[in-house]
Amino acid sequence: MTRLAERTTRIASSPTMKVTATVDRLRREGVEVIDFGAGEPDFGTPAAINEAAKAAIDQNFSKYTPVGGAAELKRAICDRYRTDYGVSYQENQVITTAGGKQALYNTALTLFNPGDEVITHAPFWPTLTEQVKLADASPVLVPTSAADGFAITSGPILAAVTARTRGIIINSPCNPTGALISEAELTVLAKEASRRGIWLIVDLCYEKLIYDPTPHNLPAVLDRHCRELSVVCGSASKAYAMTGWRCGWSIGPAPVIAAQTALQSHATSNVSSITQKAVIAALTGSQQPVTLMLDEYRRRRDSLHQWLTDDPRIRCAKPAGAFYLFPDLREIMAAAGFADTNALAQALLDESRVAVTPGEAFDAPGFVRISYATSMENLREGSRRVLEFVARHAPQPQAAPR
Ligand SMILES: Cc1ncc(COP(=O)(O)O)c(C=O)c1O
Known part of the structure; x- marks a missing residue:
C-alpha cells in the first residue's frame, strides 16, 4: 500500500475541476458537449494586458x-x-x-x-x-x-x-x-x-x-x-x-x-x-473591458434565467453576482426518481451532452451549478436540452379534463 501523509486523506480533489476534466476528455474523444461546468470566463484576456506581457518577454x-x-x-x-x-x-x-x-x-x-x-x-x-x-x-x-x-x-x-x-x-x-x-x-x-x-x-x-x-x-x-x-x-x-x-x-x-x-x-x-x-x-489600465464583460454576463444571466424557469418546477433565484445560476431541482429529481444530483448530472451528460456541476460539490444536494460563462448560443441550446431532458424524465402532470 502507498503510504501517504495523513493530511492527504482529509481532503478530496476539487469536484469542480473534475467536471472540467470530464468535458475535456469527452471533447478529445470527439463528443460534442455543452459545458455549463466552467468556472472561468470564456472571454480572451483583454488585448492591452496581452501586450504588456509580450513587452515583458521582449524586455527579458x-x-x-x-x-x-x-x-x-x-x-x-x-x-x-x-x-x-x-x-x-x-x-x-x-x-x-x-x-x-x-x-x-x-x-x-x-x-x-x-x-x-x-x-x-x-x-x-x-x-x-x-x-x-x-x-x-x-x-x-x-x-x-x-x-x-x-x-x-x-x-x-x-x-x-x-x-x-x-x-x-x-x-x-x-x-x-x-x-x-x-x-x-x-x-x-x-x-x-x-x-x-x-x-x-x-x-x-x-x-x-x-x-x-x-x-x-x-x-x-x-x-x-x-x-x-x-x-x-x-x-x-x-x-x-x-x-x-x-x-x-x-x-x-x-x-x-x-x-x-x-x-x-x-x-x-x-x-x-x-x-x-x-x-x-x-x-x-482602462477598466472598460471589465464593464463590457459584465454587461455581456448580465445579458446571459437574464436570458438563461428566463429560459430555464420556463419550467416552473426549476426554481431559481436570480443571482446578484459571479457567473452561475444555482437552481433547485428537487421537485424534478423526486418526479424523475434520481437518487441524487450526481446521478441527475451524469444522466444529463450521457443523454443530452450538457455538463453541469452537481450541488453535492458545494454541500447542496438537489441543486446544480450552471455556469453562464459561455456564449449566448450555447446557453440557448443548452437550456433547450435541459428542458427537454426534464420533460422526458419528469413529464408535467396534465391538467385533469373538466
Ligand atoms: C470563490 C472563489 N474564490 C477564489 C477562487 C480562486 O480563483 P483563482 O485562484 O483563479 O484566482 C475561485 C475560483 O474558482 C473561487 O470560485
Missing part, C-alpha cells in the same frame, strides 16, 4: 522578483483598492500569489491552528473548507437558504461562534450561489469579530462581477471596524479573464503578510514575472 523581465511581487504590482493593487473602495494600504500589507486560491491558502496556513474552528456559509466553494482542513483546523458550516436567494447574514454565523472559533470566511459574491453579503451584515460581523478577537477573511474573487447597483464596499467595512483582524483575498482571474495567468493577492495587517511571504518563500516564491507585468496593466 524574466528573473525572480521579490517573493510577494514587484513593488510596482503591489502599488497597483493598493491604488486599485484606493480608487475602488477608498481604503489605504501600503506595500507591506499586500502579497501577490498564484491566484486567489494561494492567497486563501496562505491565509489559512498563517492564521489557523490545530483544533481551531473556522466558520463559513454553505453552499460554499469546496476549496475554502479543504484549505481549513489542510491547516489542521475544522470548518463549521452555516447554511444559507434558497428561499431568500442564499443571502449571507450575520445572525446564524454569530450563533455558530464558540470558544474555539478562530476565523470566519465570507465569500461575496458567492460561488456557487451568486449571493452577496450586505454592507450592514458585514458590519455586524466585523464589529463582533473585533470584539471577540476572531479573524474575518473576505474572499472577493468575484468582486467585479456584480450585476445590479448594490452597495458592496466590503473593504471599507473591514477597514472601519476590524482592520487589524481582517484579510481580503482578491484575484485577477475572473475580473480580467486571466484564470491561466495565476495572480491573486492577500491584503491585511503587515505581520500577517510577512508570515504569508515567509510561507510562500518556501513554496512557490513569486508569481510569474511575466504575469506580474500583465496584471499591472490590468489594474492600472
Whole structure:
C-alpha cells in the first residue's frame, strides 16, 4: 500500500475541476458537449494586458522578483483598492500569489491552528473548507437558504461562534450561489469579530462581477471596524479573464503578510514575472473591458434565467453576482426518481451532452451549478436540452379534463 501523509486523506480533489476534466476528455474523444461546468470566463484576456506581457518577454523581465511581487504590482493593487473602495494600504500589507486560491491558502496556513474552528456559509466553494482542513483546523458550516436567494447574514454565523472559533470566511459574491453579503451584515460581523478577537477573511474573487447597483464596499467595512483582524483575498482571474495567468493577492495587517511571504518563500516564491507585468496593466489600465464583460454576463444571466424557469418546477433565484445560476431541482429529481444530483448530472451528460456541476460539490444536494460563462448560443441550446431532458424524465402532470 502507498503510504501517504495523513493530511492527504482529509481532503478530496476539487469536484469542480473534475467536471472540467470530464468535458475535456469527452471533447478529445470527439463528443460534442455543452459545458455549463466552467468556472472561468470564456472571454480572451483583454488585448492591452496581452501586450504588456509580450513587452515583458521582449524586455527579458524574466528573473525572480521579490517573493510577494514587484513593488510596482503591489502599488497597483493598493491604488486599485484606493480608487475602488477608498481604503489605504501600503506595500507591506499586500502579497501577490498564484491566484486567489494561494492567497486563501496562505491565509489559512498563517492564521489557523490545530483544533481551531473556522466558520463559513454553505453552499460554499469546496476549496475554502479543504484549505481549513489542510491547516489542521475544522470548518463549521452555516447554511444559507434558497428561499431568500442564499443571502449571507450575520445572525446564524454569530450563533455558530464558540470558544474555539478562530476565523470566519465570507465569500461575496458567492460561488456557487451568486449571493452577496450586505454592507450592514458585514458590519455586524466585523464589529463582533473585533470584539471577540476572531479573524474575518473576505474572499472577493468575484468582486467585479456584480450585476445590479448594490452597495458592496466590503473593504471599507473591514477597514472601519476590524482592520487589524481582517484579510481580503482578491484575484485577477475572473475580473480580467486571466484564470491561466495565476495572480491573486492577500491584503491585511503587515505581520500577517510577512508570515504569508515567509510561507510562500518556501513554496512557490513569486508569481510569474511575466504575469506580474500583465496584471499591472490590468489594474492600472482602462477598466472598460471589465464593464463590457459584465454587461455581456448580465445579458446571459437574464436570458438563461428566463429560459430555464420556463419550467416552473426549476426554481431559481436570480443571482446578484459571479457567473452561475444555482437552481433547485428537487421537485424534478423526486418526479424523475434520481437518487441524487450526481446521478441527475451524469444522466444529463450521457443523454443530452450538457455538463453541469452537481450541488453535492458545494454541500447542496438537489441543486446544480450552471455556469453562464459561455456564449449566448450555447446557453440557448443548452437550456433547450435541459428542458427537454426534464420533460422526458419528469413529464408535467396534465391538467385533469373538466
Ligand atoms: C470563490 C472563489 N474564490 C477564489 C477562487 C480562486 O480563483 P483563482 O485562484 O483563479 O484566482 C475561485 C475560483 O474558482 C473561487 O470560485
